[in-house]
Amino acid sequence: MELPAKYSPAEVEDKWYAWWLKNKFFHSEPDGREPYTVVIPPPNVTGILHMGHVLNNTLNDVLVRKARMDGKNACWVPGTDHASIATESKVVAKLKAEGISKEDITREEFLRHAWEWKEKHGGIILSQLRKLGASCDWDRTKFTMDPDLSEAVINTFVYFYKKGYIYRGIRMVNWDPVGLTAVSDEEVIHRDTVSKFYHLRYFISDGNGNPTDKYIIIATTRPETIMADAAVCINPEDERYHWLKGKKILIPLINKEIPIIEDSYVEMGFGTGCLKVTPAHDVNDYEIGLRHNLPVLDIIDDHGRLNEKAQILVGEDRFEARKKIEVMLQEAGNLEKVEDYTSPVGYSERTNAVIEPRLSMQWFLKMEDLAKEALESVESGKVKLIPDKYRNTYRHWMENVRDWCISRQLWWGQRIPAYYLPDGRFVVEATAEEALKAAQALDPKITAADLKQDEDVLDTWFSSWLWPISVFDTHKAGHPEAQPNKDLAYYYPTNDLVTGPDILFFWVARMIMAGDEFMHDVPFRNVYLTGIVRDKLGRKMSKTLGNSPDPLDLIAKYGADGVRLGMMLCTSAGNDILFDESQVEQGRNFCNKVWNAFRLMKGWTVDEKASQPEAAAVAVRWFENKLDMTLEAVEDHYSKFRISDAIMTVYKLFWDDFCAWYLELVKPAYGAGIDAATYKATERFFDALLKMIHPFMPFITEELWQNLAPRKEGETIMLQRMPLAGEYDRSVITDFDMACEAVVAVRSIRQQKGLSPKEALTLLVKGAFPMDTLPVVRKLANISSVSKVDSFEGVSGVSFMVRTVEMSVPLEGLVNAEEELAKLEAALDYQEKFLASVRKKLSNERFVANAPEQVVAVERKKEADSLSKIESLKAAIAALKK
RNA sequence: GGGAGCAUAGCUCAGUUGGUUCAGAGCGUCUGCCUUACAAGCAGAGGGUCGGGGGUUCGACUCCCUCUGCUCCCACCA
Numbered sequence: 038m039e040l041p042a043k044y045s046p047a048e049v050e051d052k053w054y055a056w057w058l059k060n061k062f063f064h065s066e067p068d069g070r071e072p073y074t075v076v077i078p079p080p081n082v083t084g085i086l087h088m089g090h091v092l093n094n095t096l097n098d099v100l101v102r103k104a105r106m107d108g109k110n111a112c113w114v115p116g117t118d119h120a121s122i123a124t125e126s127k128v129v130a131k132l133k134a135e136g137i138s139k140e141d142i143t144r145e146e147f148l149r150h151a152w153e154w155k156e157k158h159g160g161i162i163l164s165q166l167r168k169l170g171a172s173c174d175w176d177r178t179k180f181t182m183d184p185d186l187s188e189a190v191i192n193t194f195v196y197f198y199k200k201g202y203i204y205r206g207i208r209m210v211n212w213d214p215v216g217l218t219a220v221s222d223e224e225v226i227h228r229d230t231v232s233k234f235y236h237l238r239y240f241i242s243d244g245n246g247n248p249t250d251k252y253i254i255i256a257t258t259r260p261e262t263i264m265a266d267a268a269v270c271i272n273p274e275d276e277r278y279h280w281l282k283g284k285k286i287l288i289p290l291i292n293k294e295i296p297i298i299e300d301s302y303v304e305m306g307f308g309t310g311c312l313k314v315t316p317a318h319d320v321n322d323y324e325i326g327l328r329h330n331l332p333v334l335d336i337i338d339d340h341g342r343l344n345e346k347a348q349i350l351v352g353e354d355r356f357e358a359r360k361k362i363e364v365m366l367q368e369a370g371n372l373e374k375v376e377d378y379t380s381p382v383g384y385s386e387r388t389n390a391v392i393e394p395r396l397s398m399q400w401f402l403k404m405e406d407l408a409k410e411a412l413e414s415v416e417s418g419k420v421k422l423i424p425d426k427y428r429n430t431y432r433h434w435m436e437n438v439r440d441w442c443i444s445r446q447l448w449w450g451q452r453i454p455a456y457y458l459p460d461g462r463f464v465v466e467a468t469a470e471e472a473l474k475a476a477q478a479l480d481p482k483i484t485a486a487d488l489k490q491d492e493d494v495l496d497t498w499f500s501s502w503l504w505p506i507s508v509f510d511t512h513k514a515g516h517p518e519a520q521p522n523k524d525l526a527y528y529y530p531t532n533d534l535v536t537g538p539d540i541l542f543f544w545v546a547r548m549i550m551a552g553d554e555f556m557h558d559v560p561f562r563n564v565y566l567t568g569i570v571r572d573k574l575g576r577k578m579s580k581t582l583g584n585s586p587d588p589l590d591l592i593a594k595y596g597a598d599g600v601r602l603g604m605m606l607c608t609s610a611g612n613d614i615l616f617d618e619s620q621v622e623q624g625r626n627f628c629n630k631v632w633n634a635f636r637l638m639k640g641w642t643v644d645e646k647a648s649q650p651e652a653a654a655v656a657v658r659w660f661e662n663k664l665d666m667t668l669e670a671v672e673d674h675y676s677k678f679r680i681s682d683a684i685m686t687v688y689k690l691f692w693d694d695f696c697a698w699y700l701e702l703v704k705p706a707y708g709a710g711i712d713a714a715t716y717k718a719t720e721r722f723f724d725a726l727l728k729m730i731h732p733f734m735p736f737i738t739e740e741l742w743q744n745l746a747p748r749k750e751g752e753t754i755m756l757q758r759m760p761l762a763g764e765y766d767r768s769v770i771t772d773f774d775m776a777c778e779a780v781v782a783v784r785s786i787r788q789q790k791g792l793s794p795k796e797a798l799t800l801l802v803k804g805a806f807p808m809d810t811l812p813v814v815r816k817l818a819n820i821s822s823v824s825k826v827d828s829f830e831g832v833s834g835v836s837f838m839v840r841t842v843e844m845s846v847p848l849e850g851l852v853n854a855e856e857e858l859a860k861l862e863a864a865l866d867y868q869e870k871f872l873a874s875v876r877k878k879l880s881n882e883r884f885v886a887n888a889p890e891q892v893v894a895v896e897r898k899k900e901a902d903s904l905s906k907i908e909s910l911k912a913a914i915a916a917l918k919k
Numbered sequence: 920g921g922g923a924g925c926a927u928a929g930c931u932c933a934g935u936u937g938g939u940u941c942a943g944a945g946c947g948u949c950u951g952c953c954u955u956a957c958a959a960g961c962a963g964a965g966g967g968u969c970g971g972g973g974g975u976u977c978g979a980c981u982c983c984c985u986c987u988g989c990u991c992c993c994a995c996c997a
Contacts, residue, residue: 626959633957884977
């Protein structure tokens with residue numbers, strides 16, 4: 038195989054991905070092995086891959102590939118989410134661009150357009166995931182609106198309805214006037230918003246609907262809703278307003294008479310202490326209205342415009358109306374003053390429209406019992422959140438959860454299976470046929486034509502909460518008593534879920550609820566919550582800022598392996614990651630390093646007659662131990678989901694230990710062959726290293742592994758077992774480290790003295806140096822001879838210490854005695870101070886009495902080492918002074 | 920308003936029940952090298968009073984209090 042000096046990922050990556058697919062390596066079927074299951078957080082069906090997906094799916098893929106190499110039956114189920122609001126608004130926009138208005142076409146026509154759109158754009162994001170190397174079982178690809186998954190959603194609705202958990206009613210909901218639908222509490226984002234605080238004069242009525250000259254001042258942020266006022270409310274404790282009792286107040290501009298009511302809800306210290314009560318357009322006011330039996334007058338329509346009930350400004354948008362009514366109030370003498378005011382305003386998560394609290398008929402799911410169980414699942418540790426800090430947030434939400442508004446006034450989604458009889462009664466059944474039967478039980482004369490199905494669809498999350506169940510078994514959701522099918526029985530519960538904390542409640546919590554309800558078990562064991570990918574300035578990546586790189590461009594430029602590694606190097610659970618292209622560059626550079634190490638090794642020719650050089654023997658023995666030690670550390674990182682630590686540990690093992698030390702030590706002289714024993718060992722190490730790197734960089738490792746040795750047809754690194762950590766001898770590693778320190782010291786001396794690496798030097802050793810590692814020093818520091826000495830007296834050289842061993846490089850004529858002396862004296866000074874601090878500790882009786890033995894022993898060792906160093910330094914100084 | 924979290928090297932972050940010569944890593948920086956795997960590289964070096972203050976302890980980056988600055992989540996004060 039021809040190997041260029043630079044690795045080019047493009048063809049390699051496409052080649053191996055296609056080959057993996059062809060061989061169905063990602064495909065999983067239940068068998069006797071332990072399963073390892075992951076379901077993808079389904080991206081929006083019309084979505085495009087962004088950096089957040091890269092982070093999430095790379096993490097997922099690392100976990101899946103690792104599990105697969107641990108011998109588990111790994112199954113990663115991919116799929117997409119129909120994302121009702123997001124998709125519907127995209128389709129509406131597309132139709133609008135074509136001159137078609139949603140209002141002018143039928144539901145069926147609209148859905149035809151929507152499906153067309155889905156077919157056209159639906160596969161994009163999944164194909165992008167393939168470029169990233171995601172090892173999903175594509176044969177299992179699901180879509181939340183697949184017919185059978187939709188059926189599961191409907192069955193679930195029917196199940197909860199019959200259980201009494203689903204009810205229909207007129208409630209104050211969060212209305213999105215742009216999306217034209219209700220949204221759940223979780224889909225409302227509150228943001229502090231600068232607005233105005235209008236102080237309005239409401240005049241007292243003379244009893245006949247005419248204003249007197251007395252008035253009170255009411256502060257409001259929404260003057261455009263005054264026409265819907267049903268009362269003015271004061272706190273019963275508020276003495277300032279006792280004179281108002283029994284009086285009537287006139288609404289400005291329309292002179293409508295409304296009563297004064299008292300309710301302790303009103304804060305006396307806030308605003309003017311008078312509250313206008315507008316039950317139709319404010320959640321709190323609605324509650325007050327209920328308590329006081331106030332009429333509800335809804336003056337705002339679906340689009341957020343004033344309707345005819347407002348009497349004035351009819352047809353105006355609510356914000357336009359606000360501006361205009363300010364002028365009208367001013368002219369009418371009702372405007373006392375206007376102040377700037379900052380208050381939290383609710384925005385729609387999807388459309389960013391200001392949410393209009395609005396009364397409407399909606400379907401709700403009771404959450405109390407579901408939340409209780411779901412809380413327990415996390416509190417008991419059956420589901421672990423990583424990082425753990427999210428437990429608090431989770432608990433708080435679960436303890437304060439409100440009923441879930443599950444109906445949406447949209448067409449794209451699962452239509453609510455409620456069927457209305459002409460008299461207004463309704464039945465809930467999974468199919469029209471069953472509904473007809475049920476309806477006929479109520480009224481035998483009913484025909485199919487009489488029944489009208491509810492127009493609304495279900496919240497998207499009402500389908501995605503079934504995901505870990507319904508991707509395997511579409512019957513079980515909605516039928517807790519049913520036997521799970523073979524797949525569900527085998528794969529459920531899934532193992533790990535990787536997702537963002539922003540959907541902890543939308544999705545994660547609700548999946549736990551559905552799992553409890555239908556499986557009597559949690560849907561996953563561990564939830565790894567990623568952070569948000571930001572740019573290097575800490576800003577959220579967004580289209581408008583243009584700070585979000587296209588992952589596919591990055592892959593084209595650096596290779597998928599490079600992109601993956603760049604992401605993994607800087608991710609830690611729960612922390613946002615500040616993404617910078619230089620990290621991907623680092624990933625690419627690592628690929629190149631691996632590539633070149635391979636080139637080096639492949640360039641060697643084995644000399645069967647050659648015996649193993651000492652340095653190589655030391656290196657092999659050391660690396661064997663180092664490898665085992667590192668495997669143990671990496672395994673520990675994986676077990677704690679410290680993915681970036683795991684890859685960094687492997688990265689350093691490869692780059693620093695394997696390349697910088699090991700390969701340099703075993704590298705044969707130019708033109709010479711390598712002995713067979715060393716070559717075999719090197720191959721073995723390379724094999725292990727490739728396997729360790731594979732979960733992070735699947736492509737290049739497959740490419741090199743295939744070329745490392747002859748492979749049988751269909752053999753892949755993907756399915757090799759990850760090497761297991763064996764026993765290792767720590768002293769081998771520390772001895773080698775000392776040799777390395779000596780090498781670094783000599784190299785440093787060369788640098789300081791301007792000596793070429795080619796110029797051989799000699800080395801004097803005084804003290805207990807692990808002599809069997811000396812070949813390392815000789816080879817890598819270019820030392821021609823090493824002598825053990827008892828003293829450096831009479832030697833003109835540069836000395837240094839490795840731990841407690843003193844060493845010197847004789848350098849006749851190059852040594853500045855004064856400099857040397859100063860260096861030694863500084864070292865002595867430091868050492869003496871260090872000794873003093875150690876002795877201070879040791880002479881402290883309370884320390885000796887209270888500290889654990891081990892800690893005291895360490896201090897004694899420090900003392901002894903320090904004494905020995907001081908002795909050496911003093912001797913060296915004395916020798917130098919002679 | 921309630922809750923959670925963060926502050927350690929120029930940057931991004933580790934530091935796992937308070938105690939290994941513990942103040943670390945990666946990147947960046949500086950110096951010297953095109954050394955026959957790799958300049959996407961090699962070798963070497965510098966860099967932090969662990970946000971400020973106080974306390975507990977024989978001992979604090981680690982525990983407690985407080986101040987400052989930032990972030991996030993939740994929330995119906997018009």
